[in-house]
Amino acid sequence: MRYITDKMQLNLDSDTIVTLGKFDGIHIGHQLLIDEVKKGSEHHWKSVVFTFTSVQKLRKDKVEGNLLSEEEKKAYLDQLGIDVLISYPFDEEMRCMEADTFVSEILCKQLRAKKIVVGSDFEFGYKRKGNATMLQEWSEKYGFEVVVLEKVKIDDQIVSSTAIRKNLLSGQIEQVNRMLGRTYQIGGTVVYGNQIGGKLLSMPTANIYPAEDKLLPPNGVYATIVHTSYGMYQAITNIGYKPTIGGETKPGVESYLFDFNGDLYGQEIQVDFYTYERGEQKFDGLEALKAQMFCDREFGKQYFAKQEQKSMLFKQ
Template sequence: MRVIHGTTEFELEEKSAVSIGKFDGIHLGHQKLLHHILEQKEQGMKAVVFTFDPPPSVFFGRTEEKELMTRAEKRFAFEKMGVDVLIEFPLTVQSASISPEEFITDILAKKLHAGYIAAGPDVSFGDKGAGNYVLLQALARELGYEVQIIDKVYFYGKEISSTYVRKELAKGHMETVTELLGAPYGISGTVTHGNRFGRTIGMPTANILPAASKLLPPNGVYYSEVLLRGEVHKGITNIGYKPTVSDERQLGVETYIYDFHKDIYEEEIVVRLLAFQREEKKFEGKEALQEQMARDIEDGRMFHLKKM
């Protein structure tokens, strides 16, 4: 996949099928949109995803929200889906003031040679976000592209959106988050050395430090699975500050992987959260923590057995 980042000077050589959006989380609604541009690859078009960097809500100071997916996670997901070109369009005072008409004619038609555009009914672009699907449709014949407005996807009567995913994540409702995303919520990172407490009691954990921009669910213990070297391993994960064994306030994600004994320090893994087990808490001492960890691990084994 070709990634165009940090520049407004680009031009594709072939006709493209384009989808515009923030794509935070790449939930089922996003996936429906992306499915349509990926279908156009069979017609010889390049599948192009157009995003803004930073997102408009961040650029205009309306929010400093953390992301459901980091930039690296999005890139990996888009490439895995089959996207040919990802554009992370730099949002500046100048680029944000482009008129909606200029955005369509100069960027979509001229630079991307768009032959097909898939958009949701709430798509917006151009100065003050004034561009919408009506304008896309109005200029379609003149500029030689087809526009398809993709209906929203609903879950039990409620529209799936990044906001919906965020609210469920904040509650620790990981099963619902999985339904909305079409896959468990993932946290990627490099396995690093922790305080080795788990190793001293025969319960070694793989520790990662999530990106500062990554949105996390409430601190606590989760049933999980780990993607490593193309394989999936069952596990149980703690998100938190290790209040019993450390006074440091560094948020970490540590996972005990069942029946796993390999050295994976400095390797990239993805921890996927399946269900919430219990809240994070401080124990009276390390012995009490060890006993709870043993119970957690046994509960996790039962959870995974039931899912088989």
């Protein structure tokens, strides 16, 4: 996949089918747009996802942090088979660009768009004056086709990045996962911690620090599955500052993997979040912390046992 962040490299050398938006999370609604864009291969058009750097400036909820870091977004779109990802600088020139100029100069002249795929709530241009209806009205003039997809709903709630961020920040992990169409994931390189888990608590843990722009769920303990070079392991994961031990200045993600004895230091792992158990707590000492960690482990094992039982019942 070609990744473009420099506006000077925007002139593409072949016809394209383009979808536009913030694409934070690439949820099930975004995936429908991407599925439609990939149909352009029938005409030998390049599939293009057009989004912006600094998308937080464009959000109405003003939440800091992204459901997908930029690196995660690149990797996921590449996995989905997109040909070109454009992360366009949202600078003063772009902020003040009129909708018709964006269409004629960016979409038509530079991207050579033959088909444009957007959601029904898509807005663009100076003061958001452009929208999906306007694109349809201009389609004959500029010689492109427009496909407008309606918003997806789950339980009468519109699936959107805003709704997912709201659910994530309130610990509603199951709803987040339903809207994403996959589990919420946090990745990073395993680093050395204080090693108290292994030496004093007999429960060695893997510690990572997420990307700076990654949105984290509330501090606390979760049932998770951790992807490692050795395979996948059920786990419990704590997000936060380890208040019982102290000394942390930024939130970390610490996972205890069930039935795992390998060495993960320096390796990349991915943590999939399934459900929220409890908030982060400060205990009166290491023995109290150890007792709670054993309770958390039991919670995690029972959670996954129930999920496996549900899966077997569904298969029957």
